[in-house]
Amino acid sequence: MRDEEEVRRLRDDLLQLTGYISEYGTRENHAKESLVFSNDACDVLTWILEEIPTEGFESDGYLNLPELRRLAERIEASTGKRLEDYE
Numbered sequence: 447m448r449d450e451e452e453v454r455r456l457r458d459d460l461l462q463l464t465g466y467i468s469e470y471g472t473r474e475n476h477a478k479e480s481l482v483f484s485n486d487a488c489d490v491l492t493w494i495l496e497e498i499p500t501e502g503f504e505s506d507g508y509l510n511l512p513e514l515r516r517l518a519e520r521i522e523a524s525t526g527k528r529l530e531d532y533e
Contacts, residue, residue, distance in 0.1 A: 457491035
């Protein structure tokens with residue numbers, strides 16, 4: 447497992463970079479896949495550092511597990527393939 451200080455340094459570096467790009471960048475910059483991914487990575491690192499509670503991280507503000515579960519239910523209904531059987 448990574449050292450907490452290493453995780454914190456990476457998260458803080460990403461927060462600075464993504465904040466700067468979001469603040470001063472163009473729409474084209476904002477649409478870059480690397481920026482979107484980095485924003486998501488910041489959220490994950492913040493959760494790992496226990497600065498976001500798990501319940502909040504599962505909510506629609508982050509992972510949106512309820513919506514993913516509803517989507518899986520619709521797929522089960524339309525395909526007959528069950529999520530619990532997926533490996």
